Amino acid sequence: MNFEIFELERNQSLFENEVDFNLSESGVHPLKLSEILTSDEQDEILETNLFYGYTNGTPELRQRVVDIYTPELSIENVLITSGSAEANFLAVMTQLEPGDEIIYMVPNYLQIGHLARSFGITVKECPIRQDLAWQWDLDDVKALVTPKTKMIAVCNPNNPTGALMSDEVMDGVIEIAQDANCWLLSDEVYRGAELDGVECRSFAGATDKTIVNAGLSKAYSLPGLRLGWSVGSKEYISRAWSFHDYTVINVAYLSDWVASRILESDRRKKILNRTKDHLNHNLNMLCDWAKNEPTFTITRPQAAAITFAKLNSPMSSEEFVFNLRDNYSVLLTAGKWHGMEGYVRFGYGTPADYVQGGLDRISDFLKTIK
Ligand SMILES: Cc1ncc(COP(=O)(O)O)c(C=O)c1O
Incomplete structure (x- = not known):
């Protein structure tokens, strides 16, 4: 059996922990157990037989x-x-x-x-x-x-x-x-x-x-x-x-x-509300930034910590992503790895200042290719 390489996961696995700004993540910044379990539950978990x-x-x-x-x-x-x-x-x-x-x-x-x-x-x-x-x-x-x-x-x-x-x-x-x-x-x-x-x-x-x-x-x-x-x-x-x-x-x-x-039920709602507030805040930030960056055309997403931006550049999606990764230490995912060339995916679920840090580096990169 000839298994195809799972390009998206491979590229993330190899580089997501190496770059300064990993904007390739599609989820919301992870929670800690201490944020979601009561102290009684935390005690209980220590006494649970595995x-x-x-x-x-x-x-x-x-x-x-x-x-x-x-x-x-x-x-x-x-x-x-x-x-x-x-x-x-x-x-x-x-x-x-x-x-x-x-x-x-x-x-x-x-x-x-x-x-x-x-x-x-x-x-x-x-x-x-x-x-x-x-x-x-x-x-x-x-x-x-x-x-x-x-x-x-x-x-x-x-x-x-x-x-x-x-x-x-x-x-x-x-x-x-x-x-x-x-x-x-x-x-x-x-x-x-x-x-x-x-x-x-x-x-x-x-x-x-x-x-x-x-x-x-x-x-x-x-x-x-x-x-x-x-x-x-x-x-x-x-x-x-x-x-x-x-x-x-x-x-x-x-x-x-x-x-x-x-x-x-209640805890689930609380977590999903946190997700919504965080995503709305960060998406507004990303869209404000993108207004001044004609290299991307962004359609506002309706869900998830991701958006698929049209790349208005002669570079292929991989060329763009590899260049950005190797020279500016920011990781995005390439449209090719999602089955559609001509786009890149931004993940905006990490903390706001981290996302902004990554966007600033992308702006620096864009200045060099205009
Ligand atoms: C659409 C989709 N399905 C499945 C997965 C796998 O996620 P997990 O196994 O963490 O639930 C991912 C991860 O990015 C995904 O984007």
Whole structure:
């Protein structure tokens, strides 16, 4: 098997801890346990036996995940995974076979696309369009359906654009998936990080063959817990769990324990409010800065700590990003690594002065290429 390089993750893994200003992150600056647990809970955690726990996630945590979605679901519709990354991996591994086709939204995080192609699956990329405010033209999606279509995979809120799918497009996608009798895989790891504070509609439960993956890394500012989940039919969850025996067995018991507390209704709301306030503040700052930098055209995102800026420069996205990284010690991500050339992604979720420091360095770089 010839595995494709996951360019986005590789470039981040190699350089995110080396640069002075890492603006390649798509999440909000991480929280500390001392900020989110009471002192009684902190004491309790020190006295907790570190069991394996439940390999599919504790019933308590799975119930908290159910509470985020629709009451029609039960804990048997949930599998706790090691980040949404594992949840995505399981969806591809359990449902697709060489020769199958998937319709894949781009630009994207590309984990699913790289992985599927590596497994011999045909990936038909379907771009969302900036001239449609980063929506799909449903005719483009329909045109890609064939008898071999086994899955439509979307990312909503979208990484890297921060766009939300409109109701009309969501309804259309559900209809197309039903007509094709195929899986609908929705990566919703940025749900909860909407700039207007209103959680967007989820695909959870949309069809019997819908899989929704999410986790605590982005909107909840807790990537270090490595805590994600998959929501789907009982049959799907049971099959994914049986593959999860081979991947990580289960999530660290401590992460499950902390996540069960984080997802208590009031605490969850408090964390998501913090996310919203922080993102609004930093996005205003970024947009003010961008007004004086014609090298970028920024469409204001609706969610997540990211925006995908059109690069008004003859440089390729990688040339731009490598130059900036090597000469000014700032890391952005290149449109190429998201499946769309001509753009770069800014992450603005880190503390405001840090983001501003990175932007100042980018201004210095831009002066040299004008
Ligand atoms: C769209 C998307 N899905 C999944 C992941 C993986 O996140 P995690 O495994 O931390 O939940 C990322 C990380 O950036 C992402 O952007």
